[in-house]
Amino acid sequence: MKLLQALRAAVGEANVLIGADAEPYLTDWRKRYSGRAQAVVRPGSTEEVAAVVRACADARAPMVPQGGNTGLVGGGTPDDSGAAVVVSLRRMQRVRSIDSANDTLTVEAGCVLQAVQQAARSQGRLFPLSLAAEGSATIGGNLATNAGGTQVLRYGNARDLTLGLEVVLASGEVWDGLRGLRKDNTGYDLKHLFIGAEGTLGIITAATLKLFPLPAAQMTALAALPSLAAAADLLQRARAAAGAALTAFEVMGRITLQHAVETLPSLRMPLPLAQPWYVLLELSDAEGEAHATTLFEGLLADAMEAGEIVDAAVARSLAEAQALWQLREGIPEAHAKRGGNVKHDISLPVSSIAEFVEATNAELRRRFDWIEPIVFGHLGDGNLHYNMGTVAGTPLAVAFAHEREINAIVNDAVHARGGSISAEHGLGQLKREAITRYKPALEIELMRRIKATLDPFGLMNPGKVI
């Protein structure tokens, strides 16, 4: 009771949710994790976040930071002890400042990613972080998970796009590191501790982000390919031809696309679903339409002549380009609607991807004759969503019943090739145990020491990451 009173004093009665009002915050997007909490609090400013953290620290109550609740590894969901306080940042949505001459933008953590992109665009600039959940994910959540998305190939992941952070520490102190500097070698770069920490070291309340020029012209195409090895060859060709102008290179398996098109009636496939692999390529040109068209069409023609591409549909308008992107971005939603699958978010050297998929598909099929690989992802970054469903006639529950065995096969295969078992989604609850098998013991120990220093009472998002 004393804690609830302190929380109400910190953020106002209306912003302390309990009972049915708190429910929407207690289950994750995939509906795989559900928990309980003493309360959900919705602070409206950094000072209010600090007051909430001090109240929770005094009561030794665990805190679970939450943004848009679109995370895929259960990082934003409390456990079922009912002890935690969920701290939702969604009310903190202000754009604090834009410095066009410095190409920077400072926003509060609860700003929805799409709103950040729009704020940049309103100043004639690009904020390039882009992912299918951008209509609900917040920039605080993006930074806490070091989100990747579809433009990493050219602009890097959330970490690469961040110049400064403001963080409320587990003690309730506010660290103001909101610097808009591209060079600052004055010791340890503390912001990188909090980026990708999934809320286990502190609560991000604001960030200063990098902006870029808007491209003068964009070209988008969907290409059909005979093999994944051909996709890797096409990537090399596109990089050589377009350099930094190649801004997206997304791969999708035929079955993955077929299920998406069958499940979401708004999706339109512009090519026959006749080849095993499809690639969505995007080129962003600084010079203009004519230059972009010549470069793009030349690239596609050369790739076709080399046998890397069998067929291609080039978008002739913004609407056609958006329709191609919807095919790619509709995949997670379509497969969630079909009941989900056993997810893996892996990264490998691009040179190993085709061999990994062939060998691991074969191994999984040997063990489980009902398995159906649902594969798509950011091939340009060596990142695949290598998910496992079931063939028609076998309920998806069968795949979930074998989740541990499937995970072990996939994760061992990734590890054996020098890859990572979490490329962009983080560890959360889902991979917290598995990572101890693959990360060197000293790295885990260093993470524990950092955690113990910044969060001595273990109150920041316990049960996640480590």
Ligand SMILES: Cc1cc2nc3c(=O)[nH]c(=O)nc-3n(C[C@H](O)[C@H](O)[C@H](O)COP(=O)(O)OP(=O)(O)OC[C@H]3O[C@@H](n4cnc5c(N)ncnc54)[C@H](O)[C@@H]3O)c2cc1C
């Ligand atoms: C359809 C779909 C597509 C997706 N596509 C991609 C993709 O292409 N690339 C990619 O990287 N990810 C993708 N994701 C997952 C991605 O991690 C999230 O979309 C996003 O980055 C999380 O933002 P959020 O605000 O929803 O965070 P939440 O889900 O609320 O939280 C995620 C984690 O961050 C912590 N956190 C949240 N806010 C803060 C804060 N202010 N301070 C400290 N910790 C905080 C939480 O405790 C939790 O551990 C996708 C998700 C969906 C549903």
